[in-house]
Structures are given as C-alpha cells and as structure tokens.
Amino acid sequence: MQYVDVILPLPLDGTFTYSIPQHLQGLVRTGCRLTVPFGKKKTYSAIAQQLHDNKPTDYEVKDVISVLDDYPILLPSQLKLWQWIAEYYLCPIGSVYKAALPSGLKEEDEQTNYKPKLVQCVQLTEAYFNDSQLVSVLVELKRSPKQVALLMKYLEMSKAAAALTLKNPTLLLEVEKLELLKQADCNTTNLKGLVEKGILEVYDKQVDRLEHDELPTEMVLHLLSPAQQHALDSINQQWAKLNVCLLHGVTSSGKTEVYIHLIHQALEQKKQVLYLLPEIVLTTQLVNRLKRVFGGRLGVYHSKYSDEQRVEIWQKQLSNEPYEIIVGVRSSVFLPFQKLGLVIVDEEHEQSFKQQDPAPRYHGRNVALMLAHMAGAKTLLGTATPSLESYYNCQRGKYGLVELFERYKQVTMPDIQVVNIAEERRKKMMNGPFTSVLLKEMNDALQNGEQVILFQNRRGYAPTIECHTCGWVPRCPNCDVSLTFHKRLNQVTCHYCGYSTMIPTKCPNCEETNLETIGFGTERIEDHIKKLFPEASVARMDLDTTRSRQAYEQILSNFQNGQTDILVGTQMVTKGLDFDRVSVVGILNADTMLNMPDFRSYEHAFQMMSQVAGRAGRRNKQGRVVLQTKTPELPVVKQVVANDYKALYDSQLEERQLFHYPPLRRLISIYMKHRYESTLNGLAYDMATLLRKVFGERVLGPDTPPIARIQSLYIRKIVLKVELGANMAEVRKRLRQAQQYYLSMDKYKAAQIYFEVD
Ligand code: ADP
Ligand code: ZN
Ligand code: ZN
Numbered sequence: 179m180q181y182v183d184v185i186l187p188l189p190l191d192g193t194f195t196y197s198i199p200q201h202l203q204g205l206v207r208t209g210c211r212l213t214v215p216f217g218k219k220k221t222y223s224a225i226a227q228q229l230h231d232n233k234p235t236d237y238e239v240k241d242v243i244s245v246l247d248d249y250p251i252l253l254p255s256q257l258k259l260w261q262w263i264a265e266y267y268l269c270p271i272g273s274v275y276k277a278a279l280p281s282g283l284k285e286e287d288e289q290t291n292y293k294p295k296l297v298q299c300v301q302l303t304e305a306y307f308n309d310s311q312l313v314s315v316l317v318e319l320k321r322s323p324k325q326v327a328l329l330m331k332y333l334e335m336s337k338a339a340a341a342l343t344l345k346n347p348t349l350l351l352e353v354e355k356l357e358l359l360k361q362a363d364c365n366t367t368n369l370k371g372l373v374e375k376g377i378l379e380v381y382d383k384q385v386d387r388l389e390h391d392e393l394p395t396e397m398v399l400h401l402l403s404p405a406q407q408h409a410l411d412s413i414n415q416q417w418a419k420l421n422v423c424l425l426h427g428v429t430s431s432g433k434t435e436v437y438i439h440l441i442h443q444a445l446e447q448k449k450q451v452l453y454l455l456p457e458i459v460l461t462t463q464l465v466n467r468l469k470r471v472f473g474g475r476l477g478v479y480h481s482k483y484s485d486e487q488r489v490e491i492w493q494k495q496l497s498n499e500p501y502e503i504i505v506g507v508r509s510s511v512f513l514p515f516q517k518l519g520l521v522i523v524d525e526e527h528e529q530s531f532k533q534q535d536p537a538p539r540y541h542g543r544n545v546a547l548m549l550a551h552m553a554g555a556k557t558l559l560g561t562a563t564p565s566l567e568s569y570y571n572c573q574r575g576k577y578g579l580v581e582l583f584e585r586y587k588q589v590t591m592p593d594i595q596v597v598n599i600a601e602e603r604r605k606k607m608m609n610g611p612f613t614s615v616l617l618k619e620m621n622d623a624l625q626n627g628e629q630v631i632l633f634q635n636r637r638g639y640a641p642t643i644e645c646h647t648c649g650w651v652p653r654c655p656n657c658d659v660s661l662t663f664h665k666r667l668n669q670v671t672c673h674y675c676g677y678s679t680m681i682p683t684k685c686p687n688c689e690e691t692n693l694e695t696i697g698f699g700t701e702r703i704e705d706h707i708k709k710l711f712p713e714a715s716v717a718r719m720d721l722d723t724t725r726s727r728q729a730y731e732q733i734l735s736n737f738q739n740g741q742t743d744i745l746v747g748t749q750m751v752t753k754g755l756d757f758d759r760v761s762v763v764g765i766l767n768a769d770t771m772l773n774m775p776d777f778r779s780y781e782h783a784f785q786m787m788s789q790v791a792g793r794a795g796r797r798n799k800q801g802r803v804v805l806q807t808k809t810p811e812l813p814v815v816k817q818v819v820a821n822d823y824k825a826l827y828d829s830q831l832e833e834r835q836l837f838h839y840p841p842l843r844r845l846i847s848i849y850m851k852h853r854y855e856s857t858l859n860g861l862a863y864d865m866a867t868l869l870r871k872v873f874g875e876r877v878l879g880p881d882t883p884p885i886a887r888i889q890s891l892y893i894r895k896i897v898l899k900v901e902l903g904a905n906m907a908e909v910r911k912r913l914r915q916a917q918q919y920y921l922s923m924d925k926y927k928a929a930q931i932y933f934e935v936d
Contacts (some may be wrong), residue, residue, distance in 0.1 A: 449519020
C-alpha cells in the first residue's frame with residue numbers, strides 16, 4: 179500500500195496521511211492537489227507533500243478520493259519554502275498553504291473555483307474544407323447575400339486560401355465570432371444559417387486574462403552616471419563574495435536605474451528576477467518604467483488583480499514560457515520560479531512587508547531572502563533609509579554594503595527646518611495644524627506655481643470628538659479605542675474592527691450639545707487648506723480616498739500633471755513617488771510617530787520623515803521641508819535634519835543593546851486572546867510561569883498591550899528575548915509545546931494563542 183502526506187488548507191500543524199487506492203496509484207505526485215475526506219463529512223483539496231510506504235499506526239487511514247492535477251502545481255522548492263515559513267514563523271503549514279495559493283487553486287468551494295475564460299470562435303467544418311465544395315456552396319447561397327458576405331469574410335480572416343492550397347486545415351487562423359460578425363457587418367441569424375447548413379461551426383476557445391505587452395526586440399537602457407556605474411560594479415564585486423548586498427542610496431540617486439541594469443544582467447544569463455515592492459500603490463509608476471525597457475518579459479502579481487489573473491500568472495510561471503521578471507508585493511514570493519537568479523527588495527525598510535493578520539505573520543523581505551538562498555540566487559536590498567536589521571548585517575559582514583550618496587544630476591538634498599509647535603502655540607501663531615513658518619512656505623510655493631506635499635499620520639477628520647461639558651468620548655463597543663470622526667460620512671468609526679455609528683447630536687452622557695472635535699486628521703486638514711487657500715486645488719491621499727486602484731491612480735496623475743497644487747496624505751505620500759514640481763514638504767506632527775509605543779518607533783519615524791522629505795526639490799531647485807514637532811530637541815529629529823543615517827543607527831543600536839532588542843536579540847511575542855478577561859488573565863499567568871521555568875529572565879510579561887481589546891477579544895502579550903547564538907529550533911519547539919499544552923486544556927480551549935516573530 180502507498181501512502182501520501184498532505185497539507186490541508188486549515189490552520190492545523192503538520193501534515194496528514196492518506197492511503198492511495200489502487201486506481202490512483204501512479205497519478206499522485208508530490209505537488210499535486212488531491213481531494214481528501216476530513217472530519218465527519220467534509221472534503222478538502224490538499225497538497226501532496228510526500229509519498230511513502232509507512233502505514234500510520236495510531237489511527238485509521240482514509241483513502242484519497244481523487245487527484246485534481248495531471249501535473250504538480252507546486253515545485254519541490256516551493257514546498258520547502260512553505261515548511262521553512264511554518265517553522266520559522268511558528269504557524270501552521272496549512273495557513274501558509276492558504277496564503278500562498280490564489281483561491282482559484284484552492285477550490286474550497288464552487289464560487290471561488292478558477293474558471294478559464296472562453297471566447298466563441300468560428301471555423302470551417304471538415305466537410306467544406308475543400309475548394310470545389312466551397313465554390314459550389316457560394317453559388318447555392320446566391321439568394322442570401324449576407325451569408326455569402328459572412329462566409330467570404332471568414333475565408334479572408336482565417337487566411338483560408340493558403341490552408342486550402344496546402345490542404346492543411348491546421349493552417350486556418352482562429353477567428354473570433356464577435357470580431358467576424360463586426361467585420362462582416364452581419365448578425366447571429368446570418369451565422370446561424372451557415373451553421374445549420376453545416377458549413378461553419380462555432381466552438382469555445384480558452385483565452386487567458388494576462389496583459390500581452392510586446393516583447394522588446396532590444397532592451398534600451400539609460401546610460402548610468404559615473405556614481406551609479408560605480409555602485410553597479412561594487413554590487414557585482416560584493417556578490418562575488420556574498421549572496422546579499424544592501425544598496426544604501428539617497429532618494430533620487432537613481433537606485434531604480436541601477437536595478438534595471440542588474441535585471442538586464444540577470445536576463446542575459448537566462449535567469450529569472452523577482453522584484454519585490456512593499457505596497458500595491460507603488461507598482462504603477464515603477465511598472466510603467468520597467469515595461470518601457472522589458473515589455474512583455476515582465477509580469478505583475480498582486481492582490482488587486484483578479485483571482486483568475488493570478489491563477490493564470492501562476493500557471494504561466496509553471497509553463498515553459500514563464501515571465502522572466504515578476505514585479506509584485508510580498509505574496510509573490512509564493513509564485514513558482516524555475517530559474518530564479520536575482521531578487522530585488524525595493525524599499526527594504528518598509529513595515530508593510532510584514533503581514534500582520536492572519537497567519538502566516540511573515541516578513542516579505544525575510545522570506546524573499548530565504549527564497550533566494552534556496553534557489554542559489556543573489557539578493558539586492560535597496561533603500562534610502564535601511565532597516566536596522568539589514569544595516570547590522572552589513573556591519574557584521576553578513577551582507578555587502580554599497581553606498582550611493584549623490585543624487586542624479588547633483589540635485590541638492592532638501593533643506594529641513596524644524597519648527598516648535600509648542601512655542602508657536604504659546605505665541606498664538608498657529609493656524610489650525612499649521613505653524614506660521616509652514617504657512618509662509620506654502621504661500622511662496624503656490625505663488626511660484628510650485629507644489630506642496632503635506633504629511634499627517636492620521637486619517638479621518640479628527641482622531642476623536644469629546645463632550646466639552648463632561649468629557650465623554652465615543653468608544654468602540656468591540657475594541658479598547660476611541661472612535662475616529664469622519665466628517666464626510668457623518669460617522670465615527672473604529673479603525674480596528676470597522677465598527678461605525680452616526681454622530682450623536684448631543685452628548686449621550688450629559689445631554690449637552692457641546693461636542694468638540696479634537697486634533698487633526700487628513701480630512702480636516704484638507705478642509706482647513708480649502709479655507710486658507712480657496713484658489714488652490716487640494717487632493718487627499720489616504721486609505722479612505724484610495725479604496726480602488728483607479729482612484730489612487732487618478733490622484734497621482736492629477737498631481738503629476740499639475741492639476742493639484744497641494745497633496746495631503748498619510749504614509750502613502752512618503753513613498754517612492756517621483757515628482758518634479760514639489761518644492762515644499764510639510765511634516766505636520768512628528769510627535770504622533772515618535773510617541774508610538776514600539777521599540778522601533780524612532781527608527782520608523784526617521785524613515786518616514788526622511789522619505790517624505792526626499793519628495794522635495796527634484797530637478798533644478800533645492801526643496802524645503804518644514805518639520806513641525808513639540809520635541810525639537812530629540813536626537814532623532816536632529817538626525818533627520820542632518821540626513822545622518824549613521825548617527826541614527828549608532829544611537830539606536832546602543833539603545834537596543836541596552837534593552838535587549840533586535841537586531842541584537844531575537845524577539846518572539848506570544849499573543850493570547852479570549853472573550854473573557856478573567857480566563858485570559860489565568861492563561862497569561864500560567865503561560866508566563868511555564869515559560870519562565872524554561873527561559874528564565876528572558877521572559878517579560880504578561881502585559882496588557884496599549885489596545886487591550888480588539889473585536890471583542892481581550893489581549894495579553896508575553897515577550898521572549900533570546901540571544902543571537904541560541905538554538906532557535908529548540909526554542910521554537912518549546913514554544914509550540916506550551917501553545918499546544920494550554921490549548922488542549924478544557925478551560926483554555928476557546929482561547930487563541932499565536933506568535934509574532936522578530
Ligand atoms: P531613486 O530610486 O534612487 O529614488 P530614481 O531611479 O527614481 O531614484 O531616479 C530619480 C530620477 O532621475 C528618475 O526620474 C530617473 O528617471 C532619473 N534618472 C536617474 N538616473 C538616471 C540615468 N542614469 N539616466 C537617466 N535618468 C536617470
Ligand atoms: Zn457630556
Ligand atoms: Zn472596534
């Protein structure tokens with residue numbers, strides 16, 4: 179008897195063994211999908227992971243029901259990567275399966291099944307594939323001129339003459355029904371006439387949904403500047419010794435041009451390239467730039483594409499004509515690559531590479547590094563503001579480091595002024611969210627016909643509203659947060675669970691009508707600008723205005739072609755956008771970033787502020803940045819002003835050393851959630867006690883996180899800090915044991931326990 183271990187698309191650890199019945203033997207192959215029974219009545223499509231002859235002894239084995247694929251849909255290397263992710267990120271391999279495949283390949287239910295796109299085509303029947311037959315039928319049809327016209331058009335479009343001369347029906351070109359009717363100016367009744375006479379027949383052709391760009395006959399690359407050429411050469415030198423290299427290049431230094439040359443180099447060696455970006459919003463501009471060089475050799479893969487399109491890209495990558503370059507967001511690390519030679523991780527410092535929920539809670543950059551490692555490919559990490567992790571790896575010789583500190587065409591770096599909000603407030607010089615300094619800069623820019631970008635890290639109208647009389651604040655019934663005021667919707671909304679409700683006309687607590695808006699979100703800033711600069715045109719770019727890709731692209735192109743004067747937005751405006759007429763950038767409130775309760779908050783604040791500052795002053799003029807804060811004396815503010823990444827790195831590393839944080843320690847957070855707070859407290863206490871017995875002082879907590887309840891579940895957190903040299907396999911094993919031990923106890927079985935690694 180043969181057996182197969184399968185991965186089920188369920189959040190369950192490990193694989194499950196099934197027997198292969200006689201009639202399916204030989205058909206089951208590693209990487210194929212199988213239908214298997216699970217539980218009382220259910221069936222799932224599972225992935226065959228391994229075949230063997232070992233009969234499991236501790237339970238009764240069931241048979242595989244059917245085999246769904248003739249050929250594997252996963253390469254062995256992909257299964258290996260799944261296993262690594264499940265192990266490293268302490269999550270069920272079934273969750274990796276769920277995240278990795280487009281739903282059309284999971285076939286969990288009928289609706290999401292992948293269906294090929296069909297187009298109706300017309301062809302000559304076998305009986306009429308013959309010159310003399312055709313001549314006589316054309317004579318017979320004399321009284322139906324429309325049918326004659328249609329048949330003649332068909333013969334023309336299918337290039338029938340050549341096929342008939344050579345007596346080879348396979349030379350007939352395919353003719354789409356709609357196109358034929360259009361060109362012949364006929365209707366379906368005319369066609370039906372010919373079909374009923376047995377002359378033409380209609381059939382379904384399967385087509386794909388991929389974009390078909392031309393394959394360029396030659397790739398035209400920009401000539402690199404001497405500094406860029408030097409960077410390119412240095413990267414190659416580093417790669418001769420090490421597999422990973424970090425390109426630390428200031429904004430607008432032309433990193434993308436260097437990437438293009440590296441991609442070209444890999445293609446010349448007949449290798450594939452994965453170009454990873456942190457966010458969908460960044461793809462448009464970049465893809466256009468890359469397509470100009472690489473055309474149809476490049477495919478784009480991300481979640482805003484339809485599931486059918488993603489299935490087709492997947493299939494194409496398995497075929498013998500795969501895209502040579504894939505541009506995509508983190509989920510593209512799951513695509514099949516047959517000959518991967520280069521991975522580029524652009525904006526490698528970006529937090530959005532990290533998947534928060536659900537499991538697998540993986541980091542796209544780190545999985546990409548592992549993918550490249552397994553494939554024997556080279557990796558380039560690129561950014562203007564490296565993550566501490568990557569820079570640390572350079573310092574200790576694990577990655578190569580290449581610097582590009584000169585902007586293309588020697589455009590100067592922006593001038594950054596720090597303005598103290600507290601002081602301006604005291605002197606009553608603030609106008610809404612603007613200091614007098616920023617207002618003046620905005621004024622000047624608009625006078626000169628230049629553009630302004632304003633960055634505020636909060637969407638909505640105001641972070642909250644409050645009753646002026648009694649201090650009542652609307653709170654989310656499901657989460658431990660106050661609700662954000664959205665004026666356009668006339669609602670208050672929870673940004674954690676989506677709960678929203680109408681704004682009360684009076685305070686539900688004291689019945690006064692004294693409700694006051696507190697603070698500034700992007701929506702309110704937009705309103706305020708409209709009052710201050712009625713002549714200027716303002717646009718807002720945040721999650722609320724960019725729900726669709728079209729909306730996002732519209733905002734972007736309006737700004738690019740100068741229809742918009744002022745762009746207000748959240749993090750979205752800090753990223754990779756390349757504009758020519760932006761002379762002023764305002765950072766409205768640095769403190770919201772600096773005060774985040776996270777050990778990486780300074781690092782992230784530095785990255786965000788440096789990135790948004792980099793949007794200012796591109797071509798022929800130095801840009802100006804106004805950084806508004808209540809804490810101008812903070813070192814990190816000074817580091818941003820001096821554009822001194824090394825100072826940031828040194829001061830942060832010292833702090834991380836002192837408080838035992840990454841990259842000097844490995845960090846694993848253990849999250850526990852439960853509907854009842856008292857049960858959760860018991861679990862958190864028990865868990866911490868058990869972990870302390872194993873890991874001693876390395877365990878911190880349990881703590882109540884700043885947001886202690888989300889979606890009606892209370893949350894507790896335990897943190898484990900482990901030395902770099904530790905045996906992580908052992909650590910992970912102990913953590914999993916603890917998790918399973920508590921989840922198997924009756925009193926805790928309704929709890930959730932999961933891990934967040936690094
Ligand atoms: P980065 O990715 O480092 O921010 P980009 O690659 O976007 O920089 O370059 C900034 C601008 O300068 C872009 O508009 C780009 O087209 C232009 N540029 C950079 N290098 C070159 C080059 N070698 N030839 C022509 N244009 C270049
Ligand atoms: Zn009140
Ligand atoms: Zn909520």
